[in-house]
Amino acid sequence: MLPMNWLFKYANPHNFMRxxxxxxxxxxxxxVLCLGAGLYFSFSVPPDYQQGTTITLLxxxxxxxxxxxxxYGAIAACSLLSLVWRHPLSDTAARAAxxxxxxxxxxxxxxxxxxxxxxWGTYWVWDARLTSFLLLLFLYLGYxxxxxxxxxxxxxxxxxxxxxxxxxxxxxxxxxxxxxxxxLHQGESIISGKLAPVFLxxxxxxxxxxxxxxLTLWMIRVRTEILNRRSRTLMLGGx
Amino acid sequence: MSFWQMGGYGDFxxxxxxxxxxGLLAAIVWTLKAYGDAKAxxxxxxxxxx
Numbered sequence: 191m192l193p194m195n196w197l198f199k200y201a202n203p204h205n206f207m208r209x210x211x212x213x214x215x216x217x218x219x220x221x222v223l224c225l226g227a228g229l230y231f232s233f234s235v236p237p238d239y240q241q242g243t244t245i246t247l248l249x250x251x252x253x254x255x256x257x258x259x260x261x262y263g264a265i266a267a268c269s270l271l272s273l274v275w276r277h278p279l280s281d282t283a284a285r286a287a288x289x290x291x292x293x294x295x296x297x298x299x300x301x302x303x304x305x306x307x308x309x310w311g312t313y314w315v316w317d318a319r320l321t322s323f324l325l326l327l328f329l330y331l332g333y334x335x336x337x338x339x340x341x342x343x344x345x346x347x348x349x350x351x352x353x354x355x356x357x358x359x360x361x362x363x364x365x366x367x368x369x370x371x372x373x374l375h376q377g378e379s380i381i382s383g384k385l386a387p388v389f390l391x392x393x394x395x396x397x398x399x400x401x402x403x404x405l406t407l408w409m410i411r412v413r414t415e416i417l418n419r420r421s422r423t424l425m426l427g428g429x
Numbered sequence: 430m431s432f433w434q435m436g437g438y439g440d441f442x443x444x445x446x447x448x449x450x451x452g453l454l455a456a457i458v459w460t461l462k463a464y465g466d467a468k469a470x471x472x473x474x475x476x477x478x479x
Contacts, residue, residue: 233432243436250449290456297452304445308438403453407460414460417467424474 203279203416210409217406224399231392238389247305249392252380253400254298258326259361261291261404265333266358269351279412281347282419284354285337286411290404292330299323310374318367319375322360329357 228249238245268284271277302320303313314320333350340346363370368377379385385393435442 237436242438244438244441246435246442247445250445254449289459293452293456297449300448301445304441304448308441403457407456410460410464414464414467417464417471421467421471421474424471 203419206279207413207416210413214406214409217402217409221399221402221406224395224402228392228396228399231395235388235392241309244305244308245389247301248389249396251298251301251305252393253397254294254301255323256397257400257404258291258295258298258323259364260401261287261294262326262329262354262358263361264408265291265354266361269354272347272351273355278347281343281351282415283408283412284351285347286415287408288330288334288337290407290411292327292334294400294404295323295327295330299327306374315374317373317375318371319364319373322364322367325360326357326364329353329360333357 232246232249235245237243265284265287268280268287272280272284299320302323306315307313333353336353337346337350340349367373368375380390380393433439433443
């Protein structure tokens with residue numbers, strides 16, 4: 191029960207505003223440091239023996255993909271919390287993460303296409319990894335559209351949470367698509383240790399940078415929504 | 430000059446970095462602007478409330 195009590199304590203809007211105000215300077219500084227160092231190391235690595243200098247694209251493509259999947263995972267987790275425990279801040283957090291996740295997904299698709307052309311000879315192919323990743327972008331767009339389509343916030347939150355949880359089925363499909371099907375996209379190379387350390391470290395630093403950036407923007411977006419709710423309450427009170 | 434050519438792959442690498450920078454910058458600007466607007470709106474409303 192302790193983790194749930196802890197979660198509910200900090201999921202209180204007032205406590206969240208206090209906690210996030212203290213955390214934001216640290217996550218913002220960590221973002222600048224990690225992205226700065228990551229960019230420097232990205233352009234300092236030697237060319238890959240197979241992919242040449244296009245290996246440089248690894249350092250922006252993989253972090254974007256990683257954050258696109260992580261952001262959707264966060265939305266699904268918040269949606270589950272919202273549906274089971276009906277906590278209003280969970281809805282806010284899920285809604286705030288969606289546009290950021292959609293941007294990371296779009297960046298993953300564009301950088302992947304620009305990497306695919308010189309390596310595969312084509313910008314796009316309908317293989318399992320690329321198609322399931324495109325589906326993730328549509329899930330983000332559908333989730334945001336559903337939130338905006340329903341006027342009653344409680345109903346909108348409920349319907350969007352159900353959609354988010356159904357869409358979460360796509361996450362393991364994206365991750366394991368390269369193992370389950372024969373794809374043009376290369377297989378996993380980080381956890382299996384196939385990636386040389388000279389490329390691994392800049393990649394991990396860039397992933398941390400993207401992660402801190404997402405966390406920073408996510409907290410600011412949740413704060414924005416809390417302030418907007420206060421404004422709506424004041425407007426209703428004055429009407 | 431060779432740095433910009435990136436071993437002949439500059440036409441793919443630089444647009445990818447450019448799009449990424451633009452996308453992330455847009456997300457930052459959009460988020461901060463919305464936050465600033467929300468703070469200003471609330472402040473104005475609190476000023477009106479007796």
